[in-house]
Amino acid sequence: MDLLPQDYDGDTIVDAVDVTYSLEVGSRPLHILKGVSLRVEPAQVVAIVGPSGSGKTSLLMLLAGLERATTGQIIVRGQNLSHLGEDDLARFRRKSLGIVFQSFHLIPSLTALDNVALALEIASPELSMKETRAAATEALISVGLGQRLDHRPTALSGGEQQRVGLARAMVTNPPLLLADEPTGNLDQETGALVVDLMFDLARQRGTAVVLITHDPGLAARADRVLTMTQGELTETVAVG
Ligand SMILES: Nc1ncnc2c1ncn2[C@@H]1O[C@H](COP(=O)(O)OP(=O)(O)OP(=O)(O)O)[C@@H](O)[C@H]1O
Numbered sequence: 001m002d003l004l005p006q007d008y009d010g011d012t013i014v015d016a017v018d019v020t021y022s023l024e025v026g027s028r029p030l031h032i033l034k035g036v037s038l039r040v041e042p043a044q045v046v047a048i049v050g051p052s053g054s055g056k057t058s059l060l061m062l063l064a065g066l067e068r069a070t071t072g073q074i075i076v077r078g079q080n081l082s083h084l085g086e087d088d089l090a091r092f093r094r095k096s097l098g099i100v101f102q103s104f105h106l107i108p109s110l111t112a113l114d115n116v117a118l119a120l121e122i123a124s125p126e127l128s129m130k131e132t133r134a135a136a137t138e139a140l141i142s143v144g145l146g147q148r149l150d151h152r153p154t155a156l157s158g159g160e161q162q163r164v165g166l167a168r169a170m171v172t173n174p175p176l177l178l179a180d181e182p183t184g185n186l187d188q189e190t191g192a193l194v195v196d197l198m199f200d201l202a203r204q205r206g207t208a209v210v211l212i213t214h215d216p217g218l219a220a221r222a223d224r225v226l227t228m229t230q231g232e233l234t235e236t237v238a239v240g
Pocket residue numbers: 023025030032050051052053054055056057058059228
């Protein structure tokens with residue numbers, strides 16, 4: 001059984017407690033995260049900023065269960081990720097997480113609709129093909145791409161591709177959306193539109209978001225901003 005923190009209230013989406021993450025590089029230890037704690041509540045939109053190489057992506061990889069913490073606990077919706085085997089971690093990712101990447105990662109041979117439908121089919125194989133396609137269509141309409149269902153990624157602009165990425169991440173209605181520099185390949189205006197859309201969708205559906213961004217203007221649209229500096233995470237307290 002998972003050991004939960006004493007104050008776990010059954011509602012918190014992310015509870016990372018005193019997490020360290022170290023790797024052996026050559027024969028030397030590299031201490032990437034040094035005692036990071038982070039609590040994210042349902043529907044909260046959290047931005048993480050910080051210099052290149054400070055450990056932001058590493059933290060996201062740990063929250064996604066794609067890497068394992070060296071010490072400390074990462075609890076997502078009551079599940080202690082370090083207690084899960086690879087199959088359970090894969091199930092956790094399919095059911096509980098949406099992930100948006102900097103470089104869209106769409107399947108080039110599939111249409112926008114099929115890219116989104118595939119994610120739902122994998123997460124919820126019990127749905128009929130008709131239900132899956134209807135939900136994928138709705139997800140694409142919700143990001144303003146109802147007229148682009150049959151387009152392949154190469155026929156879409158960068159901003160449109162990222163909106164497909166967002167629809168794919170949200171189609172399973174995950175309680176937690178992780179986004180790693182989702183605007184990194186977009187111009188500033190397009191990036192701002194995509195982030196607005198992401199935050200609007202998340203707020204409508206009560207999805208918690210952890211967004212990594214280099215752009216302080218985008219970060220300022222989140223409910224909370226945290227800064228990673230050399231593997232240490234601190235909360236930026238709003239003034240005024
Ligand atoms: N698998 C790995 N092997 C060696 N070093 C790694 C590995 N993963 C991460 N690092 C190192 O850990 C540090 C933190 O990397 P990370 O990608 O988490 O930083 P970041 O803040 O996301 O940077 P950026 O903003 O440039 O994406 C970097 O110095 C990086 O080189």
